Amino acid sequence: MNLIEKDRKYLWHPYTQHKTAATPIAIVKGKDALLWDENGKEYIDAIASWWVNPFGHSNTFVADAIYKQLTTLEHVLFGGFTHEPAVQVAEKLLPMLPSNQQKLFFSDNGSTSVEVAIKVALQYFYNKGEKRTTIIAFEDAFHGDTFAAMAASGISFYTQAFQGMFIDVVRIPVPTPGNEQASFDALEDVIQINSCAGFIFEPLVQGAAGMVMYNPEALDELIEICKKHKVLTIADEVMTGFGKTGKNFACDYLKQQPDMMCLSKALTAGTIPMALTTFTQELFDAFYDDDINKALFHGHTFTANPTGCAAALASMSLLEKPEMQANIKRITTEHLAFQKRVQNHPKVKTTRVLGVIFALEIKSDSTESYYGSMRNKLYNFFIDKGVILRPVGNIVYILPPYIITDEQLQKVYTIIEEAIEIV
Numbered sequence: 001m002n003l004i005e006k007d008r009k010y011l012w013h014p015y016t017q018h019k020t021a022a023t024p025i026a027i028v029k030g031k032d033a034l035l036w037d038e039n040g041k042e043y044i045d046a047i048a049s050w051w052v053n054p055f056g057h058s059n060t061f062v063a064d065a066i067y068k069q070l071t072t073l074e075h076v077l078f079g080g081f082t083h084e085p086a087v088q089v090a091e092k093l094l095p096m097l098p099s100n101q102q103k104l105f106f107s108d109n110g111s112t113s114v115e116v117a118i119k120v121a122l123q124y125f126y127n128k129g130e131k132r133t134t135i136i137a138f139e140d141a142f143h144g145d146t147f148a149a150m151a152a153s154g155i156s157f158y159t160q161a162f163q164g165m166f167i168d169v170v171r172i173p174v175p176t177p178g179n180e181q182a183s184f185d186a187l188e189d190v191i192q193i194n195s196c197a198g199f200i201f202e203p204l205v206q207g208a209a210g211m212v213m214y215n216p217e218a219l220d221e222l223i224e225i226c227k228k229h230k231v232l233t234i235a236d237e238v239m240t241g242f243g244k245t246g247k248n249f250a251c252d253y254l255k256q257q258p259d260m261m262c263l264s265k266a267l268t269a270g271t272i273p274m275a276l277t278t279f280t281q282e283l284f285d286a287f288y289d290d291d292i293n294k295a296l297f298h299g300h301t302f303t304a305n306p307t308g309c310a311a312a313l314a315s316m317s318l319l320e321k322p323e324m325q326a327n328i329k330r331i332t333t334e335h336l337a338f339q340k341r342v343q344n345h346p347k348v349k350t351t352r353v354l355g356v357i358f359a360l361e362i363k364s365d366s367t368e369s370y371y372g373s374m375r376n377k378l379y380n381f382f383i384d385k386g387v388i389l390r391p392v393g394n395i396v397y398i399l400p401p402y403i404i405t406d407e408q409l410q411k412v413y414t415i416i417e418e419a420i421e422i423v
Contacts, residue, residue, distance in 0.1 A: 003038055025383070030057030033404040035388070044387045046412045048401045051207070051239050053270035055318050056403040062269045062314040069310035078106065078303040085309030092316050093276070096248050098257040102281040105296070106274065106304040110238035110264035111144025113275035114200070116298055117234045117260045118148040118167070120279065121198030124232065124286045127294045132197035134168045136190055136231070141171075142208035143200060143236050143262075152200050155208060170194055174206065175218035187222055191229045198259075199226050200234040203250035204354065207239040210395035211359035213352050216253035223256035232283070233258040238275070242266035243319055243328050244399065246355030259283060269315035274308035327402040331356045334406065335398070338413045347420050349394075359397040360416065362423055378419055385415045394423075 001009070003026045013024060026038040033056055035043045048054060055062065069085065076083055090104050107113050118135060125132040135152055142158070143149040150159050151166035159166075170190045175183035190196065203219060206212040226233050235258035240250040243266070251258060260283065264275035287296050302308070318324055335358040342360065343351045349361040364374060375391045382389045389396060389412075396416055400409065 022380070032056035032058075033401045033408055042386055043383075044400075044404070044408050044412060046387055046389050046398050046400050046404075048266075048399055049270060049388075050265070051244070051399050052265045054243060054266045054402045055269050055315065055324070056401045057270070059269060059318075061318060062271055062311055065310045065314035066271060066307055069307050073306045075302065075305050075307065077301075079299060083304070083306050083309075085306045085313065086304040089276075089309045089312050092313060094278075096316070097261065097278060098249075098251055098254075100257045100259075100280045101261060101278040103279040103284045105277045105279070105298075106300075107277065107298075108273050108300050108302055109144075109275050110236075110262065111146040111149045112300070113238060113262040113264050113277045114143045114149040114152065114234075114236055115146045116277040116296075117236075117262055118152065118198065118200065119298060120260065120277070120283060120287075120296065121232045121234065122167075123296065124283055125197050127286050127289070132195040134170055134190075134194040134196045136187065136196055136199040137169055137171055138174045138201055138206065139171045140174065140206060140209040140212065141200070141202060142206070143202075144238075168194075170196075174212060174214055175222065176212065176214045180215075180218045180221070183218065184221055184225065187225050191225070191231060196229070196231045198232040198234055199223075200236055203235050203237060203240055203258075204245060204253060205240055205250065205357060208392065210361070210392040211352065211357055211397045211399075213354055213359075216255075220254050220256045223254070223258065227256070232260065234260045234262065236262045238262055238264045242315070243324075243402065244355050244357060246328060246332055248319070267315060268308055268311035269318070271311045272305065272308040273302075274305065274312060324402055328356055330406070331400065331402065331404065331409065334409050334413075341413075342417060342420075345417075345420060347423070356402065357397065357399050359395055362394045362396065362420060364394045374423055377423060381419050381422060382415060385418075387412055387415050389416075 004023055007024060027035050028038050029036045033045055035045050105116055107116055137152040139154050141154045143152045148167055151169050153159060154171055172186040172190060173179055173183045223233050235251050237249050241263050259280050261278045268274050287294055332355055335353045339351045339353050342348055347363050349363045352359045374394050378391045398412060
């Protein structure tokens with residue numbers, strides 16, 4: 001059997017209806033912004049493999065850090081033990097975050113980082129003797145696939161099989177331009193009617209919804225409303241974190257500060273699964289008690305895995321390098337130029353850019369489903385042309401590695417222009 005035949009025999013892929021899905025592509029090698037399949041075909045990874053590889057594939061700086069750590073201490077349990085790489089991650093990351101973030105809790109992926117945040121929000125009030133059971137989230141949010149994260153997500157086909165099994169979540173409109181007041185009013189109403197523990201949001205960009213963007217001033221207002229009513233705020237920066245929006249974190253655009261932040265994906269430069277949830281000292285103190293029942297009883301076998309910590313330290317070091325910051329600015333400039341070039345095309349409905357994120361919405365006569373015919377036609381066209389892009393319905397987005405070359409970017413832009421003509 002070849003690799004694809006073995007895959008079909010043994011493996012179950014994410015977000016895949018195997019009866020109707022196309023044959024997966026067998027990737028055998030990656031370097032920088034490129035991937036190669038088993039037949040030698042080259043692909044530009046224009047979405048950084050689900051937004052995790054900002055410094056490209058097979059990055060030797062990160063690989064060397066991982067190798068060095070593996071020869072010293074590959075793993076040790078974090079319950080009752082600690083190690084230097086975990087402390088170093090805290091010492092390097094905390095100065096990059098909003099100044100109120102003081103404590104780090106390690107987990108293993110974006111969903112679990114959200115799970116931890118929601119559990120802390122609910123237990124914070126429980127520990128204080130106050131019953132608050134409602135979480136507020138945006139419409140069309142996506143926060144992950146574990147149960148609390150899934151409950152907070154608003155994309156129904158991901159969650160419809162589990163309706164009636166979730167924690168209590170109430171949704172409010174996203175404060176997109178022109179819709180801000182409706183969002184503010186809805187938040188006030190929700191807080192007045194429900195016993196709300198927390199408000200979770202993807203700051204400035206809703207990734208899985210199709211890179212839906214809104215302004216920092218609107219989010220500042222929503223956070224301020226929550227603070228007024230003592231509702232905890234959770235910034236899910238799993239996608240936006242580590243440079244994607246043009247700043248280290250989307251929250252860097254805000255005047256207000258969230259109570260918690262969720263981080264993963266680019267944290268380890270696409271190498272080892274790891275996540276962090278960060279907290280204010282006040283939140284930590286609500287669990288600090290002689291009563292053991294007030295502790296946060298949550299953990300993972302691989303919590304604070306030293307090898308993952310080494311990858312995170314290398315990733316953050318690369319992000320800080322002047323040449324990497326220059327790359328982020330370069331990609332933003334290229335995106336803005338492409339936006340100007342394509343935004344008035346008769347088939348283009350809207351375009352938007354923030355940092356290295358570019359999104360383009362193609363006009364459609366009907367509401368295009370997430371995995372509908374237009375999306376599949378576009379996806380197959382891109383793959384055929386050697387570019388990895390995963391449209392969301394009729395929305396095409398680019399979120400490339402920061403080391404992508406101008407020539408590669410221009411190829412991506414040109415192929416998107418060609419794709420617009422075929423739909």
